[in-house]
Amino acid sequence: MGKISVETCGIEGLKVITPAVFGDERGYFYESYHYEAYKEAGIPEIFVQDNQSSGRRGVLRGLHFQKQFPQDKLVRAIRGEVFDVAVDLREGSPTFGQWYGVVLSEENRKQFFIPKNFAHGYLVLSEYAEFCYKCTDFYHPGDEGGIAYDDPAIGIEWPVPEDMKLIMIERDQNWGGLDSYKR
Numbered sequence: 001m002g003k004i005s006v007e008t009c010g011i012e013g014l015k016v017i018t019p020a021v022f023g024d025e026r027g028y029f030y031e032s033y034h035y036e037a038y039k040e041a042g043i044p045e046i047f048v049q050d051n052q053s054s055g056r057r058g059v060l061r062g063l064h065f066q067k068q069f070p071q072d073k074l075v076r077a078i079r080g081e082v083f084d085v086a087v088d089l090r091e092g093s094p095t096f097g098q099w100y101g102v103v104l105s106e107e108n109r110k111q112f113f114i115p116k117n118f119a120h121g122y123l124v125l126s127e128y129a130e131f132c133y134k135c136t137d138f139y140h141p142g143d144e145g146g147i148a149y150d151d152p153a154i155g156i157e158w159p160v161p162e163d164m165k166l167i168m169i170e171r172d173q174n175w176g177g178l179d180s181y182k183r
Contacts, residue, residue, distance in 0.1 A: 006041045009100045011088050013115035015043065016102050017074075021109060030109065033074070033134065043113050045072045047134035054079075054131070055124040058167045060158070062121015063087055063147045063175070070116035072136040080129030081105035083159050084112050087119040087147065089181060097178050099156050104131075119147050123158055123166075146175035153178045 007016040017038075021030040031037070038044070053061070063085070075084060085101040103125070104110050114120055122131060149156065149172065160166065 004037055004041055006043075009102075011086070011095045011098055011100050012093070013113075014086055014100050014118075015041075015113040017041070017043075017111040017113060019109055019111070032076070032111075038074075043074070045074075045136045047072075047074065047136055049135045049138050050132065051135065051139075052078075052130060052132045055129055056167070057124055057127050058164045059124040059129075060121065060149055060166050060168050060172065062172065063119035063149055064121065065089055065117070065119040065145050065147075066137070066140065066143050067145050069137050069140045069143050072116050073114045073120060073133050074111055075104065075114065075120075075122075075131065075133040076109070076111040077104040077106060078130050078132050079106050080124065080126035081107075082122040082124050082126075082129050082131055084122040085120070085156055085158075086112070086114045087154055087156075087178075088117075089119055089147075090117045097154055099154055101156065101158075121149055121172075123160070125159065145181075146172065147181060148175045148177050151177040 003020045005018045019030045021028050082104050084104050087099045088095045
């Protein structure tokens with residue numbers, strides 16, 4: 001079983017995971033997920049659905065959350081590079097409305113564990129990226145909510161270079177701010 005290192009992020013529950021990677025002249029090998037290793041590292045959740053998406057440079061997805069069927073997520077970039085963000089939406093949390101961001105890439109192989117009741121989004125930094133995530137509940141159409149990616153009350157510092165044009169669907173451009181958040 002490969003070892004993983006787990007970094008806490010200043011917001012309770014969020015974790016950045018770096019797997020042990022074994023490489024030689026043939027390439028590399030690592031366990032991208034091993035239930036027992038993650039359980040030992042404090043992530044005992046059972047994942048029931050895997051999702052994959054792709055996008056080109058400038059694609060911003062989010063900030064999304066599930067209202068009645070919240071999901072824990074374990075996310076990673078398998079190709080390219082993304083800036084991944086989680087925003088604490090847990091009622092009564094001392095860090096409610098705070099965010100944490102991490103660069104996930106095929107090179108660093110880092111993963112980001114995001115507990116239930118966080119909004120989630122990411123920005124594609126490379127020319128192209130493929131993004132995978134495991135979820136602890138199934139997708140329920142119509143259960144998704146969202147918060148504006150640029151809400152000043154949250155203040156996410158998206159790493160958008162001057163020459164990058166954001167690419168977003170209309171729905172993600174029209175979410176309300178944190179002050180309009182409802183589960």
